[in-house]
Amino acid sequence: MAIGYRLRKEVQTGWGLTRILGELKKLGIRSVGRTTVVAILREAGIDPGPTRGDGSWDEFLKIHADSLWACDFLTKKVWTTAGLKDYFILFFINVATRRVFVSGMTPTPDSIWMAHQARGIAMHFQDQPIKPTYVLRDGDKKFTAEFCSVLESEGLEVKRVGPMAPNMNAYAERWVQTLKSECLDHFVVLGEAHLRYIVSEFVTHYLEERPHQAKDNLPLVGESPPETVDVIRCEELVCRKRLGGLLKSYSRKAG
Numbered sequence: 001m002a003i004g005y006r007l008r009k010e011v012q013t014g015w016g017l018t019r020i021l022g023e024l025k026k027l028g029i030r031s032v033g034r035t036t037v038v039a040i041l042r043e044a045g046i047d048p049g050p051t052r053g054d055g056s057w058d059e060f061l062k063i064h065a066d067s068l069w070a071c072d073f074l075t076k077k078v079w080t081t082a083g084l085k086d087y088f089i090l091f092f093i094n095v096a097t098r099r100v101f102v103s104g105m106t107p108t109p110d111s112i113w114m115a116h117q118a119r120g121i122a123m124h125f126q127d128q129p130i131k132p133t134y135v136l137r138d139g140d141k142k143f144t145a146e147f148c149s150v151l152e153s154e155g156l157e158v159k160r161v162g163p164m165a166p167n168m169n170a171y172a173e174r175w176v177q178t179l180k181s182e183c184l185d186h187f188v189v190l191g192e193a194h195l196r197y198i199v200s201e202f203v204t205h206y207l208e209e210r211p212h213q214a215k216d217n218l219p220l221v222g223e224s225p226p227e228t229v230d231v232i233r234c235e236e237l238v239c240r241k242r243l244g245g246l247l248k249s250y251s252r253k254a255g
Contacts, residue, residue, distance in 0.1 A: 057168055065096035069125075070136040071143075072172035073109070074179065078189045080107075087195055088142065090117055092124075092135070095171050098212060099220050102203055105195060111144040118150035125154070132156060136172070139163055178206070186246055201242045209240060209249035 061068065071092045078087045089105040101124055103117045125132045135151055135158050137143045148158045161168035183202040189195045211217040232252065240249045 061095060064134055066094075066130045067133040068095045068136065069093065069132050069134070070095060070169050070172040071103075071121075072138065072169060072176060073140060073142060074176045074184075076184050076189060076195060078107075078192065078195050080191060087189075087192065089195075089199065091172075091175065092121055093171050093175050094128075094132075097220060098171070098175075098214065100175060100203060100206060102199055105192070105199070109142045111146045114142065114144045114147040115150055118147045122151065122154040122156075125156075134159055136161055136169055138169055183243070183246065187243075198243060202247065205242050205247045205249065209247075 069092050071090065073088050073090055075086050075088055078085055085107045087105050087107050088109045090103045090109070092101045092103060093099070101121065103121050104113070106113055133156065135156050137148075137158060138161050143160075151158050167173075179199070179202060183198065187198055189198065207220050208222045209219055212220060236253050238251050238253055240251065241247065
């Protein structure tokens, strides 16, 4: 009956005794009765009743990760013809895949601009293999009623995280830290076009070239890694440089 224990342990949420018996019958195991399954689960310290979850934030993130996107702003000071200005960069990140989409950047994120960004991300979401259902945002007043209304009209639920609770939007917060420490903090930005170029180069690097520890140290998109080898000679490597060599990635030469 180890298989029954395995089913209950791996699924964890929502599977009770009846569902486990059904799965066993589907596998062709019909000789095991309810009493046997109950005894084995209790011996293992598992409640045979269906688990509805504790309603925790971690549980919510885990259940909805594939269809859950988080959004946030980061700022960068930019030298313009009118002097030094704060530019606001709006981005969205998928919790499951860690893939990022930079929606736009502006020194004046007013309600009209925010509504336009909402329409743009809604179009982007239409191309996703898994239809987004939730968008997380914090209490920043730049997330206007118009922004939320556009997303909700597209069938998305906008969830506001609690005040003074950055861990509730940890994936977005972590990406802000990554972009700043690995890229933006190294530049004096001269104009909006310069900022757009820098961010675009980093996003490409982040998605296609940079290894990610949470994803088996592989890039988020692109080709599968080549077959494993014990030794690679230096002359077999190609170094790709972006932003004057600040961003580097390595690949093997084509055979």
